[in-house]
Amino acid sequence: MIDLSLNCEFVQQILTGFIVNEVRKAGFSRIVVGLSGGVDSALSAYLGAKALGAENVWALLMPYRTSSPESREHAELVVKQLRIQSDVIEITPMVDAYFERFPESDQVRRGNKMARERMTILFDHSARLKALVLGTSNKTELLLGYGTLYGDMASAINPLGDLYKTQVRQLARHMAIPEVIVEKAPSGDLWAGQTDEAELGFTYEEVDRILYLMVDRRYDIPDLIAAGFDERFVRAVLAKVQASQYKRRPPLIAKISARTIDRDFRYPRDWGK
């Protein structure tokens, strides 16, 4: 049986505990989070506020000129509901200035640049506010590689990375995130009318079921086919997971010395904390 329903109260308790613990261990008490207007960043902000108190959460809204006004409204709704501090930083000038030199750039390059522009702003604010950057990538996106490396995939700690998209929605509803945010079609908001599911070619509901069996339950391809999934779809999903593996690992270091970082020099991040 494929059941992705969550015991939301327990998960919420674990994730808020995670945020409190890992923020304090790193020597901080505040977090900064980029709000896109989507459900993932909204949920991270809600968990952060629940964990640390609204006064310790800073939200940044970083629209580009093509971003939809609705995204901005939804991000502002989150700010208002949580009563967290926020700032709006338009990324249009810096992104446009860069692409003046590369007018031929396609949507992927432009989207990546926007994601990385937002990342540098978040990390700059993390220094300014003495706050950690709270991540917003979910397990589905991370496994499919549907995110920008060192862009939206960059953070200090990420409470959502082990929750599938469908589970993010459940927890978001449990935490009373406004339904307009939870129910709308997920979108990177790179151009008008863009949706993740149209771009990926399948729905999150469908792919989460395969990923859950493949990753969590260790089903092989024949097992998945036997479970009734279309072989081409299964292979396409696996291909995406494999192709994006490099995005989920730290950079490869050429092994030379007797003790190489992360290979045979292995310490926990929480060392002494």
Next chain:
Amino acid sequence: MNRHTIAIAQINPVLGDLKRNLALHEKTAEEAIGRGAGLLVFPELSLTGYFLKDIVSSVALPITSPILGRLRDLSRRIDLVVGLVEESPDSLLYNAALYLSKGEIQHVHRKVYLPTYGIFDEQRYLAEGGRIRTFRAGVGRSAILICEDMWHPSTACVASLDGMEILISPSASPGRGGLEEGQSFANARAWETINRAYAQLFTCYVLYANRVGYEDGACFWGGSEVIAPSGELVAKAEYLNEQILVTEIDPGEVRRARTINPLLRDERLDVTLRELERIKREGVR
């Protein structure tokens, strides 16, 4: 027979900081003493934290260490089960638990089964223990089995045949999976099944001490518990929160359970040995 007040320290040790963890042990022991406990059980690797990786060699302690001297002194006032990385005279590092009482180390158990799969990596860093022995503790004849040891029923079976009345199980169990299905992690539910099954099958008390807190994102789920030889729950700590669980155990319960269910009496050691010898001779699996 006299009832015993015992305590389980569901604590959150600091990863790789012996000094702070020693202070936490001393503070916890003071509270347990104040609440009348004669025995205090700490979780696995309570002095060091669990996911140590390369820290392991810098927190290892020889049995003669002054840090353990402080705990020995403390054990004049309350019996202690403490988890540590024990460094042997030949510089091998063990995931070990000590039973300290009356100022002495009465028993050392070195973890026999070192999990090296999933999120676990113990064989990379630690040496395997090779003994399962019971010892005389204040609460009765006891055995210590550390965490993964409990997932191999042969260990509890050996301890049972060696006279075990009290099974002390210090653990550092990170929660994994199952939140789709229930009110706790899947492995927490499995642990609770094992604890009850062993208590009932070996007609012994199970004192299960699991830790709480987070290490590198992994969440230790707590839920420490004491199970009677009948399989009944005696006391249970909360999930996820620090707690000192204080309860009473009655050695008379072991006797009563063995009268009702004479499972130990009916053990066929000769059959077991003969079949084990055969399996060894013919090749395991």
